[in-house]
Amino acid sequence: MARFLILAPLLLALGACDRGADERPVVVDAVEQGARGDVERVLLRSALAQGLVRFDAAGQVEPGLAERWNMVDDGRSYIFRLGDATWSDGRPVTAEQVVAALRRAVRVEAAHRLTPFLRSIDEIVAMTPQVIEVRLKRPNTELLTLLAQPELAVIRGPQGTGPLRRLQGRGIRLRAPVDPEAPPPIGADEVRLRGSRAALAVVRFAEKRSDLVLGGDFADWPLVAAANVRPADVRVDPARGLFGFAFVGRAGFLSTPFGRAAVGMVLQSANLPGRIDSGWGAADTVLPERLDSLADPALPPWRNLTEEQRWATARAQVAAYGRPVRLRVALPDGPGATLLWGRVAAALTRIGIAGRRVAIDAPADLRLVDRVAPYDSARWYLATACRDCSLEAMTLIAAVRDADNLPERAQLLATADAALTADVAFVPLARPWRWSLVASRLRAFQANARAVHPLNHLRTDTR
Known part of the structure; x- marks a missing residue:
C-alpha cells in the first residue's frame, strides 16, 4: 500500500504530461x-x-460538398446532392456557385496536370439549388477519384469551404x-x-x-x-504510379527500338530501386495490373532473355553501332537521386555508353518520371509514359479518350499498351x-x- 502511495503522484504527473503533450x-x-x-x-x-468529394485518411473517396451521389447511364452521368456548407465568410454554398467553379477548373485553359483527363466532361449543370449533374461525352467510371483531387477543389474568389479554416x-x-x-x-x-x-x-x-x-x-x-x-x-x-525513365531523345543510337531496348534491358537488370532501399521492389511493366484494359500488362521485348543474355545483347548493340554513344540522363537533386545516378552510370558504362547527369528539366535523352497515379485507369499510365513515343502509340492513346463505350475502350487500352511497350518508349523500374x-x-x-x-x-x- 505504501508503495502505491509513493508511485501514485508520479503516475498522475506522467499522465498529465501525456495529456498536455496531446493537447499541443x-x-x-x-x-x-x-x-x-x-x-x-x-x-x-x-x-x-474541397470538391464535391474529397479523400479520407485511407485515400478513399468520401463526401465533400456533396453528401451523396449516384452514377447513371453506365457512367455517362453523375448526380450529386449538396449538403449544408458555407464559404469561409459564413455564407451558404449554392449549386450555381459550385457549377461555376467546376466549369473554370475543367476548362482547357486551366492547364493543370488533370486537364488531359477531364475532356470527357461535356456539361456541368445545376438541376436544383442543391443538385448538380456532371454529364459526360463518354463513360468514365473513375470520375469520383478525379473530382477528389485538389485541382478540382471548389474555390470562389479567395474563399473555400473547408474542411479547415x-x-x-x-x-x-x-x-x-x-x-x-x-x-x-x-x-x-x-x-x-x-x-x-x-x-x-x-x-x-x-x-x-x-x-x-x-x-x-x-x-x-x-x-x-x-x-x-x-x-x-x-x-x-x-x-501506385510510374517510376522509370522516358526516352525523350530519339537521335543516333536511340533512333531505333533496338537501341532503346539495349538501354532499357540493362537499366531493368541493374536493380536501381534496391540501391535506394532493399525493400523497394522492382517493376517491369508500365501498367501495375490489368486495370480497365482488356489484357494483362504488356511485357518488355527482352522478357525471355536471362540476365546474362541481356547484358551481352546490350553490349553487342552498342558495339554494332560503331560510334561513341553518349546519353544525357535527367534526374532531380537529392542524395537518393545521386545514389540512383551512380548505379545508372555504372550500368551504361558496362555496355560501352558514356552517361552524363543533367538537371531534371534540362534537355536530355532519358528523363526520370516519378508520378503517383491520380486515378486507376490504364490511360493515365500510358499517356504519362508516352513522352516521345511512336505515332502508332500516340494515336491509340488518343483513341482511348474518344471511345464510345467501355468494351471498345478496354480493347484500345490493351492495344496501346502493347504498342508503347514494343516501341520501348519507357523503361519501368518500380512504383513511386x-x-x-x-x-x-x-x-x-x-x-x-x-x-x-x-x-x-x-x-x-x-x-
Whole structure:
C-alpha cells in the first residue's frame, strides 16, 4: 500500500504530461524542393477547399460538398446532392456557385496536370439549388477519384469551404470551424503547416519539434536513414504510379527500338530501386495490373532473355553501332537521386555508353518520371509514359479518350499498351517511393496507394 502511495503522484504527473503533450497543436513540415512540386500549397488548398468529394485518411473517396451521389447511364452521368456548407465568410454554398467553379477548373485553359483527363466532361449543370449533374461525352467510371483531387477543389474568389479554416496570426494555422455551442477547442485541434527543405524537416522531426513530415520521395530517402528516427515513425505509402525513365531523345543510337531496348534491358537488370532501399521492389511493366484494359500488362521485348543474355545483347548493340554513344540522363537533386545516378552510370558504362547527369528539366535523352497515379485507369499510365513515343502509340492513346463505350475502350487500352511497350518508349523500374514521418499521437494517419494525407484526418478520423 505504501508503495502505491509513493508511485501514485508520479503516475498522475506522467499522465498529465501525456495529456498536455496531446493537447499541443499538430506541427506539419511539407517537404519542398524545386521541380518536385509545391507540397505545402497542395496541402493548404486541400485543407481550405474541397470538391464535391474529397479523400479520407485511407485515400478513399468520401463526401465533400456533396453528401451523396449516384452514377447513371453506365457512367455517362453523375448526380450529386449538396449538403449544408458555407464559404469561409459564413455564407451558404449554392449549386450555381459550385457549377461555376467546376466549369473554370475543367476548362482547357486551366492547364493543370488533370486537364488531359477531364475532356470527357461535356456539361456541368445545376438541376436544383442543391443538385448538380456532371454529364459526360463518354463513360468514365473513375470520375469520383478525379473530382477528389485538389485541382478540382471548389474555390470562389479567395474563399473555400473547408474542411479547415485558416486562423489569424503568423504562419499557416488551421482549424476546423468551431461550433459556438460546443466546448472550446483544444490546442490539438489546430494544425500548423510550413514548407521545409527535406534535411531540415527530418532534423526537426528527430528533435521532436514537429509531429509530421509529408511529401518525402526517393531523392531524400537517405536522409531518413541517417537521422535518429524511430522505425515505427517511418511510413512508406504503397503508392501506385510510374517510376522509370522516358526516352525523350530519339537521335543516333536511340533512333531505333533496338537501341532503346539495349538501354532499357540493362537499366531493368541493374536493380536501381534496391540501391535506394532493399525493400523497394522492382517493376517491369508500365501498367501495375490489368486495370480497365482488356489484357494483362504488356511485357518488355527482352522478357525471355536471362540476365546474362541481356547484358551481352546490350553490349553487342552498342558495339554494332560503331560510334561513341553518349546519353544525357535527367534526374532531380537529392542524395537518393545521386545514389540512383551512380548505379545508372555504372550500368551504361558496362555496355560501352558514356552517361552524363543533367538537371531534371534540362534537355536530355532519358528523363526520370516519378508520378503517383491520380486515378486507376490504364490511360493515365500510358499517356504519362508516352513522352516521345511512336505515332502508332500516340494515336491509340488518343483513341482511348474518344471511345464510345467501355468494351471498345478496354480493347484500345490493351492495344496501346502493347504498342508503347514494343516501341520501348519507357523503361519501368518500380512504383513511386513516398514516405512520411509520423508521431505516434497522430493515430488516424494511414499510408495509402494515393499517397494523400489530408490535414483534417490526422488525430481522429471523425471530421
